[in-house]
Amino acid sequence: MTTIGITGGIGSGKSMVSALLRVYGVPVYDADRESKRLLVTSPTIRRGLTALLGPEIYRPDGTLDRARMAALIFADADLLARVNAIIHPAVGDDFDDWRKRLTVPLCAMESAILFESGFDRRADVRLTVYAPEAIRLQRVIARDGAAEADVRRRMQSQWTDERKAALSDAVITNDGLSALIPQVEALLNRWL
Structure with a gap:
């Protein structure tokens, strides 16, 4: 394929x-849309972000506090790189899983x-x-x-x-x- x-x-x-x-x-796999989904549903991402940014990065209802995360990572290039190192591999793996299911x-x-x-x-x-x-x-x-x-x-x-x-x-x-x-x-x- x-x-x-x-x-x-x-x-x-x-x-x-x-x-x-x-x-x-x-x-077509929309990586931007799927990364938003994975930020909430992926246990790997949740563990990584919680360890890096603190448990308050997720609200009590389980949703990501995007404003808090943006304030933290866009002020610190190193922190942004570390967050991306958590998210990008998970999105890549999700894409690989999606692609394996296709027969086109x-x-x-x-x-x-x-x-x-x-x-x-x-x-x-x-x-x-x-x-x-x-x-x-x-x-x-x-x-x-x-x-x-x-x-x-x-x-x-x-x-x-x-x-x-x-x-x-x-x-x-x-x-x-x-x-x-x-x-x-x-x-x-x-x-x-």
Whole structure:
């Protein structure tokens, strides 16, 4: 089975490309969504985060105190790396389990941090979805209702599209002018 790793900056259109792949029958694992699920359901992650950040990182109802965790890890790069060292292997294992259950010739993993997390090593081909920064900024402000300064800060914390594209086997341009469907179809024809 061929595995596509899909990445791109915030607002680039990763989810749109993933949705198109699903329409063509390609199962897509959404690493960002699944990591949120695993933060609550994985005993391994729960033990690791509790040991590292203290038991109050989980509320009495069992949900993660995301605001508390964000305040701790985004102020301390070393702590962020240690949290990621707990979460990323669990997400990778979950992806491996998911992929083993499939009986299709092609599947995909969507992750904003495909390269940063090491998830790219689980992919046979790497795909970056590219959109110019101004378009990405507009999309995220409209989608999330976020302030421009907050969106720019989030963008600056991610690898650049150029850096991701340099490590990728293919790039899809999602600038509002280039049609996505023909680009996705061309890649499917190449990889199937």
